[in-house]
Amino acid sequence: MKSNAGIALLVAVVAVSVGAYFLTHKTSSPTGAAPVGEPVTVTGPVGGEKIDLLNDPAVANILHDRFGLTVKADKAGSLEMTGLTGKDFAWPSSQVALEMFKEKDTTGSRNEVIFNSPVVLYSWDKVVQALQQAHLVKQIDGAYYVTDFRGLIDKIQKGAKWESLGLGDLYGAVSIHTTDPTTSNSGMMFCGLLANLLNDGKVVTDANVDHVLGPTKSFFAQLGLMERSSADLFSQFVTQGMGSNPIMVGYENQLVEFVLQHPEHAPLIKQQIRILYPRPTVWSNHPMIALTPNGERLLGALKDPEIQRIAWERHGFRSGMVGIQNDPKVLEVVGIPTRIENVMQMPRPSVMQKLLGAVGHG
Known part of the structure; x- marks a missing residue:
């Protein structure tokens, strides 16, 4: 019994110590991003067709409340997205534009298709x-x-x-x-x-x-x-x-x-x-290019199922995520095929x- 009590006490002490560590040391990504949930503002150029999506109050609230992100996007043509020093992301509107960007940039920036049109x-x-x-x-x-x-x-x-x-x-x-x-x-x-x-x-x-x-x-x-x-x-x-x-x-x-x-x-x-x-x-794919760790936070946040739903039902973007279906019947516009x-x-x-x-x- 004494042995079991001793083990229980040791486990409790370790648990308290670990909990105290994480309370005083907020979890951050190994790449140096701000801790998940810590409020940050991310900036970058975006194809003009996606500006209204990012300005949608519902999307902005999800990004802010759920992911601690405020997005400041500048409208730019996909082939005009230059001078990206100090930016967190770039969001062109095609795979071709992405490949052209990669030819100029060799930093190994992460990218992923978020939507399709x-x-x-x-x-x-x-x-x-x-x-x-x-x-x-x-x-x-x-x-x-x-x-x-x-x-x-x-x-x-x-x-x-x-x-x-x-x-x-x-x-x-x-x-x-x-x-x-x-x-x-x-x-x-x-x-x-x-x-x-x-x-x-x-x-x-x-x-x-x-x-x-x-x-x-x-x-x-x-x-x-x-x-x-x-x-x-x-x-x-x-x-x-x-x-x-x-x-x-x-x-x-x-x-x-x-x-x-x-x-x-x-x-x-x-x-x-x-x-x-x-x-x-x-x-026309819409690949987001994460240029900084906080840009990666935004890339991950945009895959949120609720944001993907809003993107289709209120902005007409077909999901780039596997397993998410887009039903034209929920839209206010007729003449849009399922596939x-x-x-x-x-x-x-x-x-x-x-x-x-x-x-x-x-």
Whole structure:
């Protein structure tokens, strides 16, 4: 009995000592991050399409209350995320942008895909009806697909007028408006997709990129001045109407987010604006790059299931986490498929550099 009592006393003393240590020495990561839960402010550049997500009070409260994080994000094009000294993270909008970053940075920064968004086209009901009559677009299971994407590109290359599609009210030639591919991820993603289509629907390689440089450059040169942010382009699309932007390139989440943020315009938007899913399309991943230990804290926090749910239901971002399902029925926008199929890969970063170089000197 005395022996057992002695052991019990020893265990109690050790427990008290260990507890006292952790009360006086807050647990911190071995890499030097602030202790988990200790309030810190993290800063970094973010693709414009994710700014509203980070500013969402529900997301901000979870990050602050559950993880001790306050995020100060600066809107920046994915290809303009430079000068990162002193920043905790960078959050571009594609794997290609990530690979380009990694070529410049050799510090071994941790990164992980947090969300996914397919690249889509936005258009108007009258334009979509005309594209359907021209057998370029089909409605399948409630969603609209550009089933003859190459045919639409051919019309643009040949300078076909809108009136040839029965849209005499629209001025000039058929076009697809996009952001500047040398600064914005959505423009860059479309540039890669376009080059693939011009390469007979095959992914462009270093060996054959020269064959598509000319037509790719010509396509973008015809667009004139291009916006530097997908968020700015979408805002113009909605506010300026069909006459200014008949078709634009964007992310699937943008209309979902806009409708939820502007419920007073929802009925009109649902009547007039259509999401078109190109066949094929490309995925725009949203990889977060953690540049500091506290940036790693944010990366981990954004995988929180509640934040992932809010990102889909209130901002339209499909989860990048395995096992999390995104149900379109919970959204306020119709015409969004459960799964994104008919997707092709983007060209390698070395190929994209050549394409962007050609477009940038247009």
